[in-house]
Amino acid sequence: MLLTMKPTILVLAIASKFLRLFFMTAFLICGGSALGAPGVYQKPSDFVKSSLGQIPATRAITLTGAQQTRVRAILGKNYKSKAIRYWSAGGKTAYILEEIGKTEYITTGIVVKGGKIDAVKVLIYRETHGGEVARDSFTRQLRGVSLKVDSQLSKIPKNIAGATLSVRALTKLARLALYLETLK
Amino acid sequence: MKAQPALLGALMALASAPAHGVTLEELAARLDQLEKKVSKYEAKYGPLENAVPAPAPSDTIAMPTPVSRPATGIATAADIDAAFMDEANSGGAGNWTENTTLGAYGELHLNQGDKEQIDFHRFVVFMNHRFSDRIKLFTEVELEHSLAGDGKPGEVELEQAYIEFALDQGWVVRAGQYLLPIGILNEVHEPDTFYGVERNGIESNIIPTTWWEGGAMVSRDFPNGFGFDFGVHSGLAVSTDLTSSDAFRVRSGRQKVAEASASDYAASLRARYNGVEGLSLTAFANYQNDIAPESPEDNSALLVGGSAVYQNGGFGLRALVANWNISGDSFEANDADNQWGYYLEPSYHWKFGEQKVGIFGRYGYYEYARGAGNTRGGEFDELTVGVNYWPVNNVVLKADYTQIESDDAPNNETYNLGLGYSF
Numbered sequence: 001m002l003l004t005m006k007p008t009i010l011v012l013a014i015a016s017k018f019l020r021l022f023f024m025t026a027f028l029i030c031g032g033s034a035l036g037a038p039g040v041y042q043k044p045s046d047f048v049k050s051s052l053g054q055i056p057a058t059r060a061i062t063l064t065g066a067q068q069t070r071v072r073a074i075l076g077k078n079y080k081s082k083a084i085r086y087w088s089a090g091g092k093t094a095y096i097l098e099e100i101g102k103t104e105y106i107t108t109g110i111v112v113k114g115g116k117i118d119a120v121k122v123l124i125y126r127e128t129h130g131g132e133v134a135r136d137s138f139t140r141q142l143r144g145v146s147l148k149v150d151s152q153l154s155k156i157p158k159n160i161a162g163a164t165l166s167v168r169a170l171t172k173l174a175r176l177a178l179y180l181e182t183l184k
Numbered sequence: 185m186k187a188q189p190a191l192l193g194a195l196m197a198l199a200s201a202p203a204h205g206v207t208l209e210e211l212a213a214r215l216d217q218l219e220k221k222v223s224k225y226e227a228k229y230g231p232l233e234n235a236v237p238a239p240a241p242s243d244t245i246a247m248p249t250p251v252s253r254p255a256t257g258i259a260t261a262a263d264i265d266a267a268f269m270d271e272a273n274s275g276g277a278g279n280w281t282e283n284t285t286l287g288a289y290g291e292l293h294l295n296q297g298d299k300e301q302i303d304f305h306r307f308v309v310f311m312n313h314r315f316s317d318r319i320k321l322f323t324e325v326e327l328e329h330s331l332a333g334d335g336k337p338g339e340v341e342l343e344q345a346y347i348e349f350a351l352d353q354g355w356v357v358r359a360g361q362y363l364l365p366i367g368i369l370n371e372v373h374e375p376d377t378f379y380g381v382e383r384n385g386i387e388s389n390i391i392p393t394t395w396w397e398g399g400a401m402v403s404r405d406f407p408n409g410f411g412f413d414f415g416v417h418s419g420l421a422v423s424t425d426l427t428s429s430d431a432f433r434v435r436s437g438r439q440k441v442a443e444a445s446a447s448d449y450a451a452s453l454r455a456r457y458n459g460v461e462g463l464s465l466t467a468f469a470n471y472q473n474d475i476a477p478e479s480p481e482d483n484s485a486l487l488v489g490g491s492a493v494y495q496n497g498g499f500g501l502r503a504l505v506a507n508w509n510i511s512g513d514s515f516e517a518n519d520a521d522n523q524w525g526y527y528l529e530p531s532y533h534w535k536f537g538e539q540k541v542g543i544f545g546r547y548g549y550y551e552y553a554r555g556a557g558n559t560r561g562g563e564f565d566e567l568t569v570g571v572n573y574w575p576v577n578n579v580v581l582k583a584d585y586t587q588i589e590s591d592d593a594p595n596n597e598t599y600n601l602g603l604g605y606s607f
Contacts, residue, residue: 007453007469007471007488009414009451009453010452010453010469010471011471013414013416013451013471014416014448014449014471014473020416020449039350039354040269043261043265043269044267044269045260045261046261055264057257058257058259058263073538076577076578085267096264096268100285103285103287103310103312104312107268107269123268124269128322128348129371131354131405132405132409132458132464135409135458137409137458137460137461138461140461150537152535156497156535158461158462158496158497159462159495159500160458160462160464160495161372161464161491161493161495162371162464162493164377165377168577
């Protein structure tokens with residue numbers, strides 16, 4: 001019975017030319033009048049401040065050739081820059097790292113404490129599909145995770161259907177943050 | 185920290201000192217003084233190579249920091265945000281090459297058994313362009329079966345071309361030609377993201393994957409894990425010609441937005457839930473005002489279904505059900521008013537560093553329109569078991585055995601090998 005019930009909204013949406021045009025026009029006007037930045041879950045500066053209680057002086061790790069090789073093994077390519085910023089305070093280090101999911105950079109904040117991930121927060125999500133990686137139910141899986149000898153995570157987060165590429169990107173960034181921690 | 189400008193000043197003075205009239209002894213004395221200053225500086229502030237620049241005066245304008253050479257030292261919140269949110273950094277400004285991204289996927293299939301064939305089934309290139317940080321273009325062009333043209337087996341298809349407008353709070357609007365939010369594989373079907381060489385029969389014959397239409401769609405995600413997509417778009421045009429083997433077949437009704445009939449429209453709705461770790465649930469519906477516009481009778485149609493995907497460690501489970509109800513005497517008389525199917529697919533994978541091996545089994549049942557002469561459709565039981573091997577995340581080698589049993593058609597057994605990639 002349930003399978004034969006027509007969802008009223010779908011029937012209404014295309015019931016007449018007028019309604020079809022109304023929906024399409026409404027969608028386009030919504031899109032055209034968009035004012036905000038896409039998928040900004042938290043400003044990078046707010047992430048640093050909320051993670052460390054302050055905005056400490058910016059520091060940077062400049063990767064040597066050998067270190068770039070290790071990074072390539074983690075990411076499958078070089079990181080977008082040789083020098084990577086971080087902020088440290090109270091025994092914690094906050095990294096803001098970026099990796100492409102399918103075609104766009106996912107800007108991610110990662111806090112490391114005592115060689116383990118303390119927190120992961122997706123700050124800016126620019127991809128079309130896979131925004132589920134920004135949810136706490138996914139990122140909290142990475143808490144307490146450390147890096148094994150083979151540069152893999154001690155615990156692999158569960159995949160999300162439809163967000164496989166974004167899950168891979170965040171997993172790589174978690175590994176990268178833990179590796180960078182060993183270089184400080 | 186404040187000593188650094190003085191130290192740099194001393195260095196510059198030394199470097200710019202005229203060589204004329206300065207004896208070697210005087211130069212040695214100056215170097216000695218400089219060494220003492222450096223020693224004092226390092227004792228107070230640490231090694232010189234770790235030095236950070238002094239903060240900019242408050243009345244100067246903070247410049248965005250280039251990512252390739254990040255500045256260190258005292259940073260304001262605006263500096264940090266500019267470094268990561270600036271459009272130039274994320275590819276949102278500058279020349280078109282910086283704003284344009286390319287990607288691709290492809291899959292080669294080898295079938296042995298009742299079907300013996302080798303086929304580069306799909307070769308896909310996508311190109312996306314960012315007009316601004318919130319307005320983007322997504323396109324995808326596909327060459328199917330390697331060779332297209334008159335009398336050739338393949339097609340060149342524009343699979344997607346839409347503009348996406350990203351709004352605050354997770355609202356997204358897209359307009360153009362887009363993949364419908366129906367089923368598991370329709371939107372995400374890169375070969376390295378699913379098990380099995382060939383796509384399952386339910387998401388070919390019941391949900392006509394890959395299924396795209398022209399129109400507009402709005403999507404929204406909520407922090408509690410719920411989300412939805414709602415679109416109004418062009419519809420299907422299923423044949424009711426009793427002489428055609430495609431008669432009443434939903435898959436053959438795709439117009440592919442190619443000079444497609446726009447006399448009747450359709451709408452899609454999907455609800456999503458991803459609030460539980462490892463679990464993704466969807467419920468979806470598609471309503472066609474008239475699924476057979478060429479037919480004189482009213483043939484409104486409704487597809488409803490749901491999917492579940494669960495992953496816990498190496499264990500994975502996919503399940504999907506989809507059901508069409510199509511009104512009209514012609515569909516009813518040809519046993520095509522109810523076309524439906526489901527499948528269950530448990531799997532398990534092991535990781536070895538970068539490499540991964542997974543095994544799976546899939547059982548599915550589906551029934552769809554037989555068409556004229558009972559040439560295609562019917563009721564089918566489909567069983568597939570196989571293995572995927574990923575040497576790296578984006579490359580997959582596949583092998584499986586598929587058995588399709590039917591009272592309406594000869595049983596079919598194939599051994600399949602596949603090679604797939606995406607980036």
